[in-house]
Amino acid sequence: MSNVETVRGPVDTASLGNVLMHEHVFVIGTEMQQNYPDYPSAWDEDARVADAVTKLRECKARGIDTIVDPTVIGLGRYIPRIQAVNEQADINIIAATGIYTYNEIPFQFHYNGPGLLFDVAEPMVELFVKDIRDGIAGTAVKAAFLKCAIEVQGLTPGVERVMRAVGQAHVETGKPITVHTNPHTESGLVAQRVLAAEGVDLSKVVIGHSGDSTDLDYLCRVADAGSYLGMDRFGLDLLLPFEQRVDTVVEMARRGYAEKMVLAHDAACFIDWFVADAKEQAVPNWNFNHISDDVIPALRERGVTEEQLTTMLVDNPRRYFS
Ligand SMILES: [Zn+2]
Numbered sequence: 001m002s003n004v005e006t007v008r009g010p011v012d013t014a015s016l017g018n019v020l021m022h023e024h025v026f027v028i029g030t031e032m033q034q035n036y037p038d039y040p041s042a043w044d045e046d047a048r049v050a051d052a053v054t055k056l057r058e059c060k061a062r063g064i065d066t067i068v069d070p071t072v073i074g075l076g077r078y079i080p081r082i083q084a085v086n087e088q089a090d091i092n093i094i095a096a097t098g099i100y101t102y103n104e105i106p107f108q109f110h111y112n113g114p115g116l117l118f119d120v121a122e123p124m125v126e127l128f129v130k131d132i133r134d135g136i137a138g139t140a141v142k143a144a145f146l147k148c149a150i151e152v153q154g155l156t157p158g159v160e161r162v163m164r165a166v167g168q169a170h171v172e173t174g175k176p177i178t179v180h181t182n183p184h185t186e187s188g189l190v191a192q193r194v195l196a197a198e199g200v201d202l203s204k205v206v207i208g209h210s211g212d213s214t215d216l217d218y219l220c221r222v223a224d225a226g227s228y229l230g231m232d233r234f235g236l237d238l239l240l241p242f243e244q245r246v247d248t249v250v251e252m253a254r255r256g257y258a259e260k261m262v263l264a265h266d267a268a269c270f271i272d273w274f275v276a277d278a279k280e281q282a283v284p285n286w287n288f289n290h291i292s293d294d295v296i297p298a299l300r301e302r303g304v305t306e307e308q309l310t311t312m313l314v315d316n317p318r319r320y321f322s
Helices: 030-035 045-061 079-088 123-133 157-173 187-197 216-224 242-254 276-282 290-301 306-321
Strands: 003-006 009-012 024-027 066-069 092-098 145-149 177-180 205-208 228-231 261-263 268-271
Touching: 003 092, 024 045, 024 066, 024 079, 045 079, 045 268, 079 092, 092 123, 092 157, 123 157, 145 157, 157 177, 157 187, 177 187, 187 205, 187 216, 216 228, 216 242, 228 242, 228 306, 242 261, 242 290, 261 306, 290 306
Parallel strands: 024 268, 066 092, 092 145, 145 177, 177 205, 205 228, 228 261
Antiparallel strands: 003 009
16 A cells, blocks of 8 residues: 555555646735735635635545645645635545746755855755655644746746756655646656756656647657556647647557556646636537546547546556656
């Protein structure tokens, strides 16, 4: 038996059930919210918590037992609010540690670190390990995985520093990693190179947002290096339409890669990056239910077997967290 930490405490990985491997409960810029509470969408604490409870209950009612939430520093992680939601919604939520940036690191790290003005050990590693071992910010909630990002900007000094710190925290704790990548710049391969150089076990890495691409050659190369492909933006059809997202999973499964794919939407109950109504109009299917309602039936129809669905939704997440 092996346990994974969730917001409600440790859970046997064998009881995680159907898992959506990349969803956010809330994505909020706290400083913006405190100073411009109505831009670009108004924030109402009680209403947003109630809304998240409803959305997670609907998700659970469709047979999803666990969501994996890679909301870290840069995306507004605030665990007490997640605990308040989880008290009312019966679903496993797995929390993360790490830093989300496409370029610069937070100023709190600029001058503190190896070779910097204040020449100390890498504080990021220490903070990530603390979240994993002791819990996050005085809550009893422990992070169960690590998160970093690399986007079109590539391996900037800030992105590389976070990625190496994530790799080092993985080596120290054995916890798995999710990387936000941009497949169109093949940044999954860059992340694999940097993480492998830090001694990371690439079979414990999800190369997130791989599903934004239809480049089968690229996807096979990432998977052949051992990592999971995050086919994790279903519903974000502005970036790649439904049909192409589905067909890519179908073809990769046909080629024997079901064991290397995980599914999700990268949706959020609330995200303050967009005007809520405009988002709803632009991407109406970008929510926690699209995979259950539309994607799974489409995959079945196109020849993906029940066994392959179980592999992607149950077995791969269990193996990743074990
Ligand atoms: Zn995300």
